[in-house]
Amino acid sequence: MVETNWAGSHTYRSRIERVRSVEHLQEVVAAAPRVRALGSRHSFTDLTDITDVDDGVLVSLDDLPTRVDVDPSTRTARVTGRAAYGDVATALQAEGWALGNLASLPHISVAGAVATGTHGSGIGNGSLATAVASLDLVGPDGELRTVGRGDTDFGGSVVALGALGVVTSVTLDVEPTYDVRQEVRTGLSWETLASGLDAVIGSAYSVSLFTRWGDAGIDQVWLKSRGDEAPPRPFGAPAATTLHMFADGDTEAVTVQGGVPGPWLDRLPHFRMAFTPSRGEELQSEYLLPREHALTAIERMRGLRERLAPVLQVSELRTVVADDLWLSGSYGHDVVAVHFTWSRDQERVYAVLPAIEAALLPLGARPHWGKCFVAGVAELEPLYPRMADFRALRDRVDPDRVFGNTFLERVIG
Template sequence: MTDVTAEKNWAGNHTYRSRIERVRSVEHLQELVAAAPRVRALGSRHSFTDLTDITDVDDGVLVSLTDLPTTVEVDPATRTARVTGRAAYGDVATQLHAAGWALGNLASLPHISVAGAVATGTHGSGIENGSLATAVASIDIVGPDGEVRTVSRGDADHPGSIVSLGALGVVTALTLDIEPTYDVRQDVYTGLGWESLVENIEEVTRSAYSVSLFTRWTDAGIEQVWRKSRVDEAPLDLHGAQPAARTLHMLEGAPTESVTEQGGVFGPWLHRLPHFRMEFTPSRGEELQSEYLLPRAEALAAVERLRALGPRLAQVLQVCELRTVAADEHWLSSSYGHDVLGVHFTWVRDEERVYAVLPAIEEALLPLGARPHWGKCFVAGSDAIAPLYPRMGDFRALRDRVDPERVFGNAWLDRVIG
């Protein structure tokens, strides 16, 4: 097959093989979907694999909704906002805040599309905070026949349709739960030793509304603790960790202008909950990523196993981030059924070397019940993945019913979902 687009994902490690069509209206999208034998929706392209692409046939179409306007319609009575599918979280957040409203949580970057993020179970952090999909009250989705269906909370198909990997259709709008706008302060601490973490992991991860722990699995332990709090507080005694004296990036040598304000200064939620500012490149920009989400009860076992792998990982690791996500009921959510610890890896951008270490990580973590983040790099196939998701059979049945001809299928789904 020829490379017809030469357009790449954000990380630059995947060149889309299928033709990209920029849709002009929902009606145009409906016509495209009804006519094309194979279709996938393209979000903001922040996933790291061929998940989004169609690589196994020549006549696939990737539909991009970037030319459609971002609209945010607030309904104060139901405390929800209806937003368009391709909208980036950062743009939605700006409009919501201006109207006096807020979302309950955000991922580390505001650049990602709402539809693409919830499709892969994207999450932020916080003991009480579910993944971003848990805020989705309903979606409008164009099915294989080109018709728009609405799937709402309370419908039998809702728990299978939000985190659905683009396999059920193209989402044109989502209704999100909102709350009155609020302020957050962000405080970074440095130097939490392994012993302190092991003895106090519950207390540390509960110490703020959203907590991220950064490590390179060396003897330095947790090098940075990023705490995002909705209440004012004096500096904490964080088991030996000290408040950082200056603004820090979690990646060595990366420019600190791209991170959101630290130092305990209260400010609007949308300018503190993400780690990165909308107007800058998030993270390093030159990287790959993986993440495994495991039952929180197994957190210390995972820490021990990863510390043992530390020297091997060091050759390709930029940094590792530990976050918590509360349990939910979405069938393909990485936090389905139990609270999880997310172990995220920011790698160097070298596929060969990164994919060479992934089997060792999966050998260590999958037996603990770890589920790979759908949008990032992993090697497990459907045989290893299916047992991790108690409702995988229900999702496959939903897919058979909604898309029996696999109009929204691709090689990635064949490999991972089966």
């Protein structure tokens, strides 16, 4: 049977093994010459695939149960790595707990999102990986080990692209549950954004700006405020009805707008768990660059708008707080993330990516590991001060490259 990622943009080559338990996973890893964890299939490339050998195994954890075990004394929750954020959030909410942030899609797996540096938005919010207190993973010998905060290897083990093992559970920081209200505003001009960028991106707990880079400016601003915060300062015009960021998108699929308070898990994501995430048939790219270069990046993307328009569905601008995770897109810098949702036309998308990277990489932009980009290790290494340290960690943990693949050789070396 042909198996693809969620968007249908990549067909997996290797055999897929659905493991029935952690012990079964350990047996599979110990016996196979090459293994990759498949995750929730929300990556757009060969990140999780094995294309260079015929006897590799992609392990699926889909058949393992979702467990969420809260420890109130440490304000943490241990969750199974394959669990989707939406399911974890539902379980936490039932016990009166919450995560500090969520990405736009609740459908993605905890382990996969953490491993690729996936994020939400907010000038006070780190990526999803910054909530990790510890990881349990199966190493190349099939043995289960734990890496936690304070361990020497921790900074290199969280955003690790699956290169160090298969994550079976993740312990996350949690906090008491809270409400969020979401508002959408329209008609934010480029001039207003340029004169008050910090005010706009800091106007709510989580802020997302949607644009197609035209002269009209920012088409929609999605503002998510916690219940104990003051309402956002007004700019643009409040949306008169529920909006989807795609021009013809189904508004039933997006989370509640209009400033109506509701539980955090029903407002922080853009999309509802019960609906197809985002558009479905699409490609995505994203580049995270130091926030001080945000306006320069915007001007450069506006200069490319005619080249982008034929394949661009929408772009989104978000912010992420700096962290100390070696392969994180926000390592060492508060960043602005420039996201592109493309039509599912690989030839035309990959034809415009070199121009985007020529404009953004000199500003320090790092591509999202799970999305489409063309830069290789020569271009990426100067952007990651701890890249050599990560390679040394990988050499020590997985010297035989049991968890290696073509993608990792292309981008890590």
